[in-house]
Amino acid sequence: MSDNQKAGETAVSPAGIKTAWIPAGTFTMGSPPDEKGRWAKEGPQRQVAIYSGFWIGVYPVTQEQWQAVMGSNPSGFSDNPAAGEAQGRRPVENISWHDALVFANRLSAIDGLTPAYNIGGSANPGDWGEVPTDSSAAWDAVEIVEDSAGWRLPTEAQWEYAARAGTTSAFCNGADDWEDEASVDGAGWLGFNSGKMTHEVGRKQSNAWGLCDVHGNVWEWVWDWFGNYPSRSQTDPTGRSSGSIRVGRGGSAFISARNARSACRNGGSPLDRNDFLGLRLARP
Numbered sequence: 651m652s653d654n655q656k657a658g659e660t661a662v663s664p665a666g667i668k669t670a671w672i673p674a675g676t677f678t679m680g681s682p683p684d685e686k687g688r689w690a691k692e693g694p695q696r697q698v699a700i701y702s703g704f705w706i707g708v709y710p711v712t713q714e715q716w717q718a719v720m721g722s723n724p725s726g727f728s729d730n731p732a733a734g735e736a737q738g739r740r741p742v743e744n745i746s747w748h749d750a751l752v753f754a755n756r757l758s759a760i761d762g763l764t765p766a767y768n769i770g771g772s773a774n775p776g777d778w779g780e781v782p783t784d785s786s787a788a789w790d791a792v793e794i795v796e797d798s799a800g801w802r803l804p805t806e807a808q809w810e811y812a813a814r815a816g817t818t819s820a821f822c823n824g825a826d827d828w829e830d831e832a833s834v835d836g837a838g839w840l841g842f843n844s845g846k847m848t849h850e851v852g853r854k855q856s857n858a859w860g861l862c863d864v865h866g867n868v869w870e871w872v873w874d875w876f877g878n879y880p881s882r883s884q885t886d887p888t889g890r891s892s893g894s895i896r897v898g899r900g901g902s903a904f905i906s907a908r909n910a911r912s913a914c915r916n917g918g919s920p921l922d923r924n925d926f927l928g929l930r931l932a933r934p
Contacts, residue, residue, distance in 0.1 A: 657815075658859040660708065663761045666715065667801075667931065669705035670860040672812045676700070679810055680879060681913035685820055687828045692913040697883040698807050706804055706812050706932040709851035709862050710870060711753070714738030716745075719756050724749075726925030727848045735850035741868045741928045743848065747896045747920035748781045748789050750803055750871050750929045758800030763933065766800035768793045783921060790892070790920065804932040806874040806915070807887050809899045812932075813865075813912050815858040820911040821865055822857035828907040838866030840910055844903035848925075865910040868928035869898040876917040895919060902926040 659671040680695040681688045717723045717738070724744045731737045745753075752775045755765035765773040769792050772778065782789050794802065804812065813822060820826045825833040831842050836855045839848070844866065852862045874889025874897045889897065895917040901910025904926055909916065918927070 655703065660860060661705065665719070665757055665760045667711075667757070667761075668708045669933070670708050670812075671703060672700075672706055672808070672859060673703045674700050675811070677811050677814060677816075678818065679807060679913075681820070681911065685911070685913070686826065687820070687908040687911065689914065691878070691915050694879060694881045696879060696881060698811070698887060699883070699885040700808065700811050701886050702934065704804075704808060704932050704934055706808070706861065707930040708856075708860055710741040710868055710928045710930045712739050712851055713742045716742040716753065719753055719760065724923070725848075730847075732845065732847065732849055735853070739850040739852075740848045741851055741863070743868050743925050743928045744923045745871075745927060745929065746781065746923045747803075747871050748786075749923070751775075751789075751792060752778070752781060753929070754801040754803065754931060757931070758798075758933075761801070763800040764795060764798045766794055766798040766802040766933075768795050785921075799934050801931045801933050803871055803873045803929065805886070805888050806872045806897050806899065807884075808932060809870070809872050809930075810912060812859065812861060813857065813900070815861065817858070817912070820913070822861075822912060823855055828911060831907075834865070834907050834910075838863055838901070838910060839903040840866040840901065840907045841903065841905050842907065846904055848903055864900055864912070866901050866907075867903050868900070869902050869916060869926055870900045870928055870930045872897045872899055876915070898927065 875893030
């Protein structure tokens, strides 16, 4: 596929993952100093160039998609969906960053794509051993297979670029005041409107490039180790080379809308599993 494609153009993989095309481009990453609710870790703002277009999931990975690939559903919210909502279409959660690597490579194999992740010299998750529950130097040293077209976690820059879809406001629907519930209600499932539960994906507004649930529902793991932003402009940044915390983006259904703004950053140990942690995948 080429960068001549239209922003937001969709495709569905053999395994049923619906994606939207995100064109190459440049954006201002982070939040301005005067953005309401801004955390210091969201700055300094800087220009970031996304050199190549990419595909990214229109929705977070759902429970039924995870079940089909992995053979089980780890989600804490595995029953009693909201009225009129499909249980299998709720986002999968309670997954670690390492779990996401396994899922991505297995999904790539199903879709006939070269798997993106290499651990210990192998791209076959069957060779990696059990997903770690304690610190693992081997898993933390995961590498991306050169020229792979396989599924992977988006970088933090890719995630924010795709979530913003050309906007500079705090939320992709143009809202800026996270305390104005009426203005942010349509953007996603947040602490004030979710009933403290996850919801079927795609029930709230999409952004200009067709992505849904970039605000709220579940935090989404991304590739990067957490670190301070540099002040200089960058091209395709991938974060620090090492660390102890992986970045999560997008907020969740259980917290303030302040933490679901496009620029908001959070993170946790790659070992963490919680009922607010999910994922959205991308591929070249």
